[in-house]
Amino acid sequence: MPETTSLGSGGSAYWTVGDDIADTAAPDGPIETRWDRRKFSAKLVNPANRRKHTVIVVGTGLAGGAAGATLAEQGYNVIQFCFQDSPRRAHSIAAQGGINAAKNYRNDGDSVYRLFYDTVKGGDFRARESNVYRLAQISTQIIDQCVAQGVPFAREYSGLLDTRSFGGVQVQRTFYARGQTGQQLLIGAYQALSRQIDAGAVEMHPRTEMLDLIVIDGRARGIVARDLVTGKITPYLADAVVLATGGYGNVFFLSTNAKGSNTTATWRAHRRGALFANPCYTQIHPTCIPRSGEYQGKLTLMSESLRNDGRIWVPKQKGDTRSPDQIPEAERDYYLERIYPAFGNLVPRDIASRAAKYQCDDGRGVGPGGLGVYLDFADAIKRMGEDKVREKYGNLFEMYERITGEDPYKVPMRIYPAVHYTMGGLWVDYDLQSSIPGLFVVGEANFSDHGANRLGASALMQGLADGYFVLPPMLGNYIASTKLGSVSLDDPAVTSVIGEVTGRLGRLLEINGDRTPDSFHRELGELIWDECGMGRTEAGLRKALARIPELREEFWRRVKVPGDSGELNQSLEKANRIADFLEFGELLCIDALHRAESCGGHFREESQTPDGEALRDDEHFAYAAAWEYTGGAPVLHREPLQFDYVHLAQRNYS
Amino acid sequence: MNLTLRIWRQRGPEDRGAMVTYELADVSPDMSFLEMLDVLNERLILEGEDPVAFDHDCREGICGMCGMVINGQAHGPRDRTTTCQLHMREFADGDVIDVEPWRAAAFPVMRDLVVDRSGFDRIIGSGGYISVVTGSAPEAHSTPVPKPIADAAFDNATCIGCGACVAACPNGSAMLFTSAKVTHLNLLPQGAPERESRVRDMVAQMDEEGFGGCTNTGECTVACPKGIPLTSIGNLNREYLRALTKR
Numbered sequence: 001m002p003e004t005t006s007l008g009s010g011g012s013a014y015w016t017v018g019d020d021i022a023d024t025a026a027p028d029g030p031i032e033t034r035w036d037r038r039k040f041s042a043k044l045v046n047p048a049n050r051r052k053h054t055v056i057v058v059g060t061g062l063a064g065g066a067a068g069a070t071l072a073e074q075g076y077n078v079i080q081f082c083f084q085d086s087p088r089r090a091h092s093i094a095a096q097g098g099i100n101a102a103k104n105y106r107n108d109g110d111s112v113y114r115l116f117y118d119t120v121k122g123g124d125f126r127a128r129e130s131n132v133y134r135l136a137q138i139s140t141q142i143i144d145q146c147v148a149q150g151v152p153f154a155r156e157y158s159g160l161l162d163t164r165s166f167g168g169v170q171v172q173r174t175f176y177a178r179g180q181t182g183q184q185l186l187i188g189a190y191q192a193l194s195r196q197i198d199a200g201a202v203e204m205h206p207r208t209e210m211l212d213l214i215v216i217d218g219r220a221r222g223i224v225a226r227d228l229v230t231g232k233i234t235p236y237l238a239d240a241v242v243l244a245t246g247g248y249g250n251v252f253f254l255s256t257n258a259k260g261s262n263t264t265a266t267w268r269a270h271r272r273g274a275l276f277a278n279p280c281y282t283q284i285h286p287t288c289i290p291r292s293g294e295y296q297g298k299l300t301l302m303s304e305s306l307r308n309d310g311r312i313w314v315p316k317q318k319g320d321t322r323s324p325d326q327i328p329e330a331e332r333d334y335y336l337e338r339i340y341p342a343f344g345n346l347v348p349r350d351i352a353s354r355a356a357k358y359q360c361d362d363g364r365g366v367g368p369g370g371l372g373v374y375l376d377f378a379d380a381i382k383r384m385g386e387d388k389v390r391e392k393y394g395n396l397f398e399m400y401e402r403i404t405g406e407d408p409y410k411v412p413m414r415i416y417p418a419v420h421y422t423m424g425g426l427w428v429d430y431d432l433q434s435s436i437p438g439l440f441v442v443g444e445a446n447f448s449d450h451g452a453n454r455l456g457a458s459a460l461m462q463g464l465a466d467g468y469f470v471l472p473p474m475l476g477n478y479i480a481s482t483k484l485g486s487v488s489l490d491d492p493a494v495t496s497v498i499g500e501v502t503g504r505l506g507r508l509l510e511i512n513g514d515r516t517p518d519s520f521h522r523e524l525g526e527l528i529w530d531e532c533g534m535g536r537t538e539a540g541l542r543k544a545l546a547r548i549p550e551l552r553e554e555f556w557r558r559v560k561v562p563g564d565s566g567e568l569n570q571s572l573e574k575a576n577r578i579a580d581f582l583e584f585g586e587l588l589c590i591d592a593l594h595r596a597e598s599c600g601g602h603f604r605e606e607s608q609t610p611d612g613e614a615l616r617d618d619e620h621f622a623y624a625a626a627w628e629y630t631g632g633a634p635v636l637h638r639e640p641l642q643f644d645y646v647h648l649a650q651r652n653y654s
Numbered sequence: 655m656n657l658t659l660r661i662w663r664q665r666g667p668e669d670r671g672a673m674v675t676y677e678l679a680d681v682s683p684d685m686s687f688l689e690m691l692d693v694l695n696e697r698l699i700l701e702g703e704d705p706v707a708f709d710h711d712c713r714e715g716i717c718g719m720c721g722m723v724i725n726g727q728a729h730g731p732r733d734r735t736t737t738c739q740l741h742m743r744e745f746a747d748g749d750v751i752d753v754e755p756w757r758a759a760a761f762p763v764m765r766d767l768v769v770d771r772s773g774f775d776r777i778i779g780s781g782g783y784i785s786v787v788t789g790s791a792p793e794a795h796s797t798p799v800p801k802p803i804a805d806a807a808f809d810n811a812t813c814i815g816c817g818a819c820v821a822a823c824p825n826g827s828a829m830l831f832t833s834a835k836v837t838h839l840n841l842l843p844q845g846a847p848e849r850e851s852r853v854r855d856m857v858a859q860m861d862e863e864g865f866g867g868c869t870n871t872g873e874c875t876v877a878c879p880k881g882i883p884l885t886s887i888g889n890l891n892r893e894y895l896r897a898l899t900k901r
Contacts, residue, residue: 066788069788070788073787073788084711084717084719085709085719085770085771085772086719086771086772086774086775086815087775088718088775088778088815089711089712089717089718089719090717091711091712091717093712093716093717094712094714094716094717103794105795141789141791143794144791144792144793144794145786145788145789145791147791147794147797147844148784148786148790148791148792148794148844149783149784149786149791149844150783150784150807150811150838150839150842150844150845152804152805152807152808152811152838152842153804154804154808155798155799155800155801155804155805156801157801158798159798159799159800159801159804160795160798161794161795177808177811178808180716180812183716183812183814184808184811187811190778191778191782191783191784192783192786192788194775194778194779194782194783195779195783195785197775197779198776198779198780204775206772206775229764256714258711258712258713258717259710259711259712259713260711292682292684292685293682293684293685295682295685295689295690295692295693296689297686297688297689297692297713298713300713300714301714399715399739402732402735402739402741403686403739403741404684405683405684405741405743468788468789469788469789472788514700516696516699516700518692518696519696560699560700561699562698562699562702562703562704562705563704567665567666567765568666568707568764568765568768570705570707571699571705
């Protein structure tokens with residue numbers, strides 16, 4: 001029987017605790033051979049039989065594009081969806097830095113084991129060892145695959161591939177294509193997918209959005225989707241469903257995610273029974289361009305490589321409004337260099353982000369609203385000359401100038417942290433299967449590999465590993481080992497989901513209130529950013545948990561959505577996604593409230609070392625928190641994590 | 655700033671459409687062009703009007719989804735800048751700004767500023783890839799690629815598929831788009847086995863989609879936010895001739 005948890009005095013029950021769960025798909029024994037043994041034990045589908053099976057893939061980013069192309073090559077019928085006008089637009093395209101792989105081309109001591117070790121430690125010991133080891137193993141195959149596809153990685157004059165170091169690791173294992181690695185990898189996957197679309201192996205539905213999941217006899221058997229041009233609601237049936245729909249960073253409204261990125265597919269699957277794991281693990285990137293006004297629609301990231309040569313500072317005096325060149329050296333506080341002398345401006349993302357927040361909270365921030373700190377290249381220009389700086393960072397300086405209208409060669413850049421990536425996601429086992437049989441989740445949409453914090457250049461690696469190499473054999477195993485009955489479009493489960501989807505859209509259009517959808521999204525985002533952003537406290541989270549249901553109620557009473565559902569209606573698309581963010585935001589805060597420790601991207605003010613660093617509580621929280629939807633208080637299922645290879649240790653960067 | 659916007663409004667593909675004038679006050683020079691339209695749309699919703707439909711997603715200048723003709727120029731007045739990266743400081747108080755969708759026979763208008771660019775996807779599907787089945791790739795270092803070749807391939811691979819080249823071309827030609835992909839893949843040793851079929855099939859698809867021919871006007875490369883050079887079209891023509899003579 002689940003026990004009810006009350007928090008402290010006067011706390012209402014925000015959740016209940018259910019049984020522990022385990023990942024039963026991962027083999028035990030030596031970690032080096034677990035993936036080989038899992039593949040060997042997996043059942044195979046005869047090539048001639050594959051064409052009898054249909055798989056739905058939702059999303060066309062690195063994970064979805066790679067999965068759709070590969071499944072189609074193997075002979076499955078693939079039906080694929082994206083909400084953008086083309087599969088080439090998915091937000092993987094905006095990744096700048098690079099992709100990690102344990103090739104050890106530099107002979108600098110890298111290995112699969114070291115990449116595994118760095119990722120487990122970087123994830124602050126909240127990821128599964130089995131998954132991470134497999135990711136490190138597959139990393140080398142990804143580079144081979146992408147080079148063969150024609151991805152133009154940076155090369156040396158020898159004609160061989162160049163690599164650089166990235167994200168606080170001591171080996172040069174990051175492959176890159178100038179500052180556009182995500183674009184080049186995504187176009188590679190998109191081209192492979194386009195070839196299969198042209199061959200008729202993938203039935204591609206662009207401008208079509210998944211609005212719900214169809215579960216029949218306990219198995220995922222299809223989706224209900226809306227054609228965003230005609231508004232037509234159509235059910236699609238299949239033998240399995242793959243979600244590759246990205247993260248939930250836009251619950252904050254302002255993030256570096258694309259405007260369309262949303263959590264509707266994963267949240268709808270959660271409501272149908274898929275467990276949602278670790279939503280409180282969100283990554284906040286320190287080097288983004290600050291917001292310039294109330295109208296701000298999104299934030300833009302600049303590669304953190306800027307911190308290699310830029311120096312971060314704020315005025316020592318509170319509320320100092322002098323222009324930066326009027327502030328003498330002695331009145332500047334290079335606070336990262338002061339607090340973290342060993343790492344200086346290169347401390348990890350979460351530490352740099354929090355430090356900036358503290359300076360601004362303390363009244364020393366610069367720029368509009370005092371929400372920014374300086375990133376100054378004056379010393380770098382003096383040391384290596386403007387030409388050298390231009391050669392290294394020219395494209396980033398140009399981007400900054402285009403957005404802010406300021407010339408960073410003359411005036412220090414202003415930066416502020418922004419939400420960038422979400423480590424949590426739908427719970428999956430080692431096979432990437434969610435708690436609903438037949439529902440697989442790949443890429444950022446799942447929670448699998450990054451623990452509480454993702455290392456730089458690891459998102460691209462995970463998306464492609466899942467899509468090209470992990471999902472296809474595991475999906476085959478599911479199809480080969482499951483007796484799937486036939487399902488028809490008249491099935492009551494199908495008609496009832498269509499009814500729910502249509503009813504919800506109808507309700508949104510009928511309210512005809514006095515507030516725009518975006519005004520609710522903005523308000524939700526500001527609340528979550530304030531109370532569940534860089535620093536979280538019990539009191540703040542309780543405040544958010546009291547406010548979110550009110551805001552949700554207000555939304556369903558006051559939102560105004562013009563037009564109708566039988567046409568291209570971008571306000572309706574938005575309102576429908578915001579309705580889900582308004583539910584998801586509550587789970588995010590509940591997870592953050594329940595995890596009374598700090599780890600990785602989750603910083604609880606109550607749990608820090610005397611130096612102000614994140615303090616984990618391994619005795620009570622060395623588990624993945626998988627939440628079950630009930631309609632009321634969610635049920636927590638813990639998946640205890642075991643560390644047999646990398647020993648638990650506190651991170652230390654001072 | 656106070657602006658007068660004249661925006662193309664068209665309810666659906668069959669609708670005739672018209673320019674509609676909107677006055678917009680208190681525009682900040684720090685707004686992006688799309689944020690300015692967001693502000694207009696918020697107002698239109700509250701006034702009970704349909705907001706202006708436009709495509710956009712990453713708003714970082716890389717996804718290629720946004721694009722409108724601003725005062726007659728694809729993506730507006732600033733060089734090498736997508737619409738989402740264009741900021742209102744490029745305009746002055748009191749300006750009248752015309753906003754239209756991409757105009758090309760092969761890009762039919764779906765609603766307001768939203769057009770159908772799926773022809774680009776079909777051009778890529780006809781040959782803009784290297785056929786390598788997942789898992790079959792040789793070791794990445796087994797084929798070195800000279801740096802100048804790799805860099806030139808990269809320059810062409812930066813195309814974001816936004817369609818500004820087509821919108822800017824008086825012939826509605828997709829030659830710059832197609833040439834960028836042909837040049838990217840045909841330069842690389844990995845792309846060599848399909849070199850001839852790739853260019854033949856992609857050019858055939860381009861024609862089938864209804865894109866016009868190239869008359870060396872060069873508007874495409876001026877409008878291109880990624881600076882794909884006109885020489886890529888020369889290269890496409892060379893590759894095409896080479897493929898024809900090899901047949």
